[in-house]
Amino acid sequence: MKLMEKAPAKINLALDVLFKRPDGYHEVEMIMTTVDLADRIELKEIKGNHIQILSHNRFVPDDHRNLAYQAAFILKERFGINKGVSITIEKNIPVAAGLAGGSSDAAATLRGLNRLWKLGLSMDELAEIGAKIGSDVSFCVYGGTALARGRGEKITHLPAPPKCWVILAKPTIGVSTADIYKRLQTSKMEHPDVPGMISAIMENNYHDVCEGLGNVLEQVTLQLYPEVANIKDQMKTFGADSVLMSGSGPTVFGLVEHDSRMQRIYNGLRGFCDQVYAVRLLGDRNNLE
Ligand SMILES: C[C@](O)(CO)[C@H](O)COP(=O)(O)OP(=O)(O)OC[C@H]1O[C@@H](n2ccc(N)nc2=O)[C@H](O)[C@@H]1O
Ligand SMILES: Nc1ncnc2c1ncn2[C@@H]1O[C@H](COP(=O)(O)OP(=O)(O)OP(=O)(O)O)[C@@H](O)[C@H]1O
Numbered sequence: 001m002k003l004m005e006k007a008p009a010k011i012n013l014a015l016d017v018l019f020k021r022p023d024g025y026h027e028v029e030m031i032m033t034t035v036d037l038a039d040r041i042e043l044k045e046i047k048g049n050h051i052q053i054l055s056h057n058r059f060v061p062d063d064h065r066n067l068a069y070q071a072a073f074i075l076k077e078r079f080g081i082n083k084g085v086s087i088t089i090e091k092n093i094p095v096a097a098g099l100a101g102g103s104s105d106a107a108a109t110l111r112g113l114n115r116l117w118k119l120g121l122s123m124d125e126l127a128e129i130g131a132k133i134g135s136d137v138s139f140c141v142y143g144g145t146a147l148a149r150g151r152g153e154k155i156t157h158l159p160a161p162p163k164c165w166v167i168l169a170k171p172t173i174g175v176s177t178a179d180i181y182k183r184l185q186t187s188k189m190e191h192p193d194v195p196g197m198i199s200a201i202m203e204n205n206y207h208d209v210c211e212g213l214g215n216v217l218e219q220v221t222l223q224l225y226p227e228v229a230n231i232k233d234q235m236k237t238f239g240a241d242s243v244l245m246s247g248s249g250p251t252v253f254g255l256v257e258h259d260s261r262m263q264r265i266y267n268g269l270r271g272f273c274d275q276v277y278a279v280r281l282l283g284d285r286n287n288l289e
Helices: 067-079 101-116 123-130 137-141 179-181 194-202 206-212 218-224 224-237 261-268
Strands: 002-020 026-046 051-055 085-091 144-147 154-160 166-168 242-245 252-256 275-280
Touching: 002 101, 002 137, 002 166, 002 194, 002 206, 026 101, 026 166, 026 194, 026 275, 051 067, 051 144, 067 085, 067 101, 067 123, 067 137, 085 101, 101 123, 101 137, 101 218, 123 137, 137 144, 144 194, 166 224, 179 206, 179 218, 194 206, 206 242, 206 252, 218 224, 218 242, 224 242, 224 252, 224 261, 261 275
Parallel strands: 051 085
Antiparallel strands: 002 026, 026 085, 026 144, 144 154, 166 252, 166 275, 242 252
């Protein structure tokens, strides 16, 4: 038996850090939302009792370092599953991009194996297990739009943001999330207005969503990698309504309402950036199929 799961990328419309915790993680408040750029995960029963990872992308590890592997491993251990599984990852989300590609693969694997192995777990239970794999995994289990608190695992669901295009552009560098958090000086942050972003989403107010975009990690990554600032500037020049770096970067996203302007920005950026995508917000949680 085999089945498929969609694993969409996320962007952070707002990312605030409140303080550094004694356990080394940072207490965050983030508004996350999924976009229609997705990996595809195929799960297939195989003989034996092992976990096999297959992917055509040379940057994706095929062993225990893969977050999808970790998702399968944790379910096997916890529920005493003596079955083999092959996990094929069709990688469409750029790797180490700030788009939670690995976390979304892990979340899709949790959802898929819950079905394949008939575990009967609720989404909340899967999200709790996901938190053990990584801070972004709980959100990715649900998808949609949410406020994420704690180290990212405390999820409060929100309605879909106003409809618009999202242009994603990733410079050819990979960024280490741990390194960016380590360099963050919590005394020197300009905090985004997270409650304001929640209101903008609740009121379906596109203008206020654009005005409210903010990410405290952006300054850190911009200082290390001037190419990220360059892409931000280009996106603004080509006419995006609002522009921000996602997560710890280096991917920059721009929000745009009008189709013709989206096309102009997309074409303009393609001139000097290899990985450019124009996608829709997925918005709510029913869009995982
Ligand atoms: C930047 C974001 O992607 C925004 O959504 C997340 O905050 C990071 O999520 P993630 O990549 O799933 O993070 P994890 O794999 O759990 O952690 C990677 C590293 O980032 C740092 N980290 C992560 C999350 C957090 N709230 N505080 C942290 O300081 C820690 O050093 C950790 O060792
Ligand atoms: N399924 C996976 N897909 C991609 N990378 C993975 C996966 N599993 C583990 N990794 C490892 O994780 C690293 C970060 O990859 P990923 O694409 O998840 O980063 P990211 O999008 O920046 O994540 P986040 O936004 O959650 O911080 C990669 O360099 C890779 O070695």
